[in-house]
Amino acid sequence: MxxxxxxxxxVFGTLVNWRGSIAREAQHxxxxxxxxxxxxxxxxxxxxxxxxxxEQVRSGQLAFCKLDALHSRNLALVLADLGITLDAAxxxxxxxxxxxxxxxxxxxxxxxALRSHYRLAPCSxxxxxLMVDLARRNGFAWDAILxxxxxxxxxxxxxxxxxxxxxxxxxxxQTLMVAAHSSDLAAACAVGLRTAFIARPDEYxxxxxxxxPGLAVDYAAASVLELARQLGVTSRQQEHSQQ
Amino acid sequence: MxxxxxxxxxVFGTLVNWRGSIAREAQHxxxxxxxxxxxxxxxxxxxxxxxxxxEQVRSGQLAFCKLDALHSRNLALVLADLGITLDAAxxxxxxxxxxxxxxxxxxxxxxxALRSHYRLAPCSxxxxxLMVDLARRNGFAWDAILxxxxxxxxxxxxxxxxxxxxxxxxxxxQTLMVAAHSSDLAAACAVGLRTAFIARPDEYxxxxxxxxPGLAVDYAAASVLELARQLGVTSRQQEHSQQ
Numbered sequence: 001m002x003x004x005x006x007x008x009x010x011v012f013g014t015l016v017n018w019r020g021s022i023a024r025e026a027q028h029x030x031x032x033x034x035x036x037x038x039x040x041x042x043x044x045x046x047x048x049x050x051x052x053x054x055e056q057v058r059s060g061q062l063a064f065c066k067l068d069a070l071h072s073r074n075l076a077l078v079l080a081d082l083g084i085t086l087d088a089a090x091x092x093x094x095x096x097x098x099x100x101x102x103x104x105x106x107x108x109x110x111x112x113a114l115r116s117h118y119r120l121a122p123c124s125x126x127x128x129x130l131m132v133d134l135a136r137r138n139g140f141a142w143d144a145i146l147x148x149x150x151x152x153x154x155x156x157x158x159x160x161x162x163x164x165x166x167x168x169x170x171x172x173x174q175t176l177m178v179a180a181h182s183s184d185l186a187a188a189c190a191v192g193l194r195t196a197f198i199a200r201p202d203e204y205x206x207x208x209x210x211x212x213p214g215l216a217v218d219y220a221a222a223s224v225l226e227l228a229r230q231l232g233v234t235s236r237q238q239e240h241s242q243q
Numbered sequence: 244m245x246x247x248x249x250x251x252x253x254v255f256g257t258l259v260n261w262r263g264s265i266a267r268e269a270q271h272x273x274x275x276x277x278x279x280x281x282x283x284x285x286x287x288x289x290x291x292x293x294x295x296x297x298e299q300v301r302s303g304q305l306a307f308c309k310l311d312a313l314h315s316r317n318l319a320l321v322l323a324d325l326g327i328t329l330d331a332a333x334x335x336x337x338x339x340x341x342x343x344x345x346x347x348x349x350x351x352x353x354x355x356a357l358r359s360h361y362r363l364a365p366c367s368x369x370x371x372x373l374m375v376d377l378a379r380r381n382g383f384a385w386d387a388i389l390x391x392x393x394x395x396x397x398x399x400x401x402x403x404x405x406x407x408x409x410x411x412x413x414x415x416x417q418t419l420m421v422a423a424h425s426s427d428l429a430a431a432c433a434v435g436l437r438t439a440f441i442a443r444p445d446e447y448x449x450x451x452x453x454x455x456p457g458l459a460v461d462y463a464a465a466s467v468l469e470l471a472r473q474l475g476v477t478s479r480q481q482e483h484s485q486q
Binding site for chain 2: 131142145150
C-alpha cells in the first residue's frame with residue numbers, strides 16, 4: 001500500500017454547516033423586507049435543487065458552469081415557488097450566501113494539524129472563489145483549490161477525483177478523499193482513491209446525517225481532529241484540547 | 244477606476260530565482276556523478292527551451308500538458324546536446340529541480356503583507372504541483388493556484404489572464420498582474436488587467452534583467468515589499484525592517 005501524500009475534502013456538509021448558515025443568511029437578508037419564511041425549510045428547498053442542476057452538467061445537457069451559476073438558477077426556482085420577488089442586488093447577495101458558510105468547529109484545527117504532514121485541498125463541487133471565501137472566513141489553509149472548476153465537471157463523476165490526484169502529481173492510491181457522504185466516497189473509491197468518512201449527524205437537521213459509512217472505508221471518524229489522530233498526526237490529548 | 248481586489252503573480256524570475264536555484268540543483272545531482280558542466284550555462288540552456296516548448300502548445304501543435312512534462316522534454320534535449328545520459332531516477336529528480344527554486348528575499352514578506360488586503364494567486368505557466376511545492380518551500384500563502392493548468396494554455400495567451408480574474412469572480416480591471424517581464428504585463432494589459440512591474444535586474448545573471456518596464460504600468464517597484472507600500476498596505480518603515 002502506497003503512503004498517503006495528499007488529503008482532499010468534500011466541503012458542503014463535511015467541513016461546513018451549509019444548512020444552518022444558509023438559513024441564517026436568508027433570514028438576515030429577507031426578514032427585514034417583511035418576508036416570513038421557515039428559514040431552515042428555505043435552506044433545504046434550495047439544497048434540494050443542487051443535485052438535479054449538477055446532473056444537467058454531468059449528463060452533458062448543460063455546458064459546465066460554476067456552482068454559483070447553478071445556485072442562482074436554483075434560487076430563482078425556490079423564490080418563484082414561494083412567490084417572492086427580489087431586486088437584483090438582494091438576489092445576488094443572497095446567492096452569495098454560499099460564500100459565507102460557517103465551518104463545523106473541528107474543521108479548521110483538524111486541517112491545521114493535517115497540513116504539517118499532507119498536502120491539502122478541497123475537492124468540492126463549489127467554485128474556486130466560493131472555496132477561497134470559505135477558507136478566508138473559516139481559517140482553512142489549503143495548498144490549492146481543486147475540484148469541479150478545475151476538472152470542469154461535477155462529482156461524483158470520476159474525472160473530478162482523478163483530476164485532483166493528478167494535480168498533486170499523485171496516484172489515486174496516494175490520495176485520501178474525506179467526506180460525510182457514502183456516495184462521494186464510493187465514487188472516489190471506485191477510481192482508486194483512499195477514503196475517510198466523517199460523521200456529520202446533524203447535516204440536514206438533528207440526527208439526519210449518516211452515522212456510519214455505507215461502504216468499507218480506510219478511516220472513519222467523528223471529526224477532522226479525530227481523523228488527524230487516526231493518521232498519527234496528533235495525540236488523543238491534543239485532539240481533546242483542540243475540540 | 245474600479246478598486247483592485249486581487250493580485251496575481253508571475254513566479255519564475257518575478258518571485259523566485261530560477262537560474263541560481265537550477266544551477267545549484269544540477270550541480271548537487273550531477274557533480275557527484277563525475278560530470279563537469281558550467282552550471283549556470285546549464286540552467287540557461289534549459290530555460291532557453293522554455294518558450295519554444297510552450298509555443299507548440301499555444302499554437303495548437305501540441306495538446307496542453309503540464310510544464311513538468313515540457314521541462315522533461317527540454318531537459319532531454321539539453322542533456323543530449325551535452326552528451327550526458329542519466330538513469331531514470333536521476334533524470335526525474337533533476338526535472339523536479341523546478342519544484343525546489345528559492346524565492347527572492349522580499350517575496351514571502353511582501354506576499355504576507357499584501358494578503359491581508361487582497362486575494363493572492365500565482366498566474367504562472369508552472370503547473371499546480373510545482374506552485375504548491377514552491378509555496379511550501381518559500382512560505383508563500385496563496386488563496387488559490389491559478390494560471391496555465393487551470394486555463395489549459397500558456398501565457399501570454401489572453402485566456403490565461405482572463406481565466407485567473409474570472410476564477411476570483413472579478414473583472415480584469417479589478418485584478419493586478421505582477422511580473423518582472425514587460426511582455427507578460429503587456430499581454431495582461433491588453434485584456435484589461437492592471438499591471439505592476441517588479442525589477443529583477445539579476446534574473447539571467449548580474450544586470451541582465453529589465454530595470455524599467457517597457458510599457459506604461461500602474462505600479463513599478465524594486466520589490467514585492469515596495470509594491471505593498473505603494474498600495475498602502477505597509478509603511479516605508481515596515482518595508483525596510485522586513486528587507
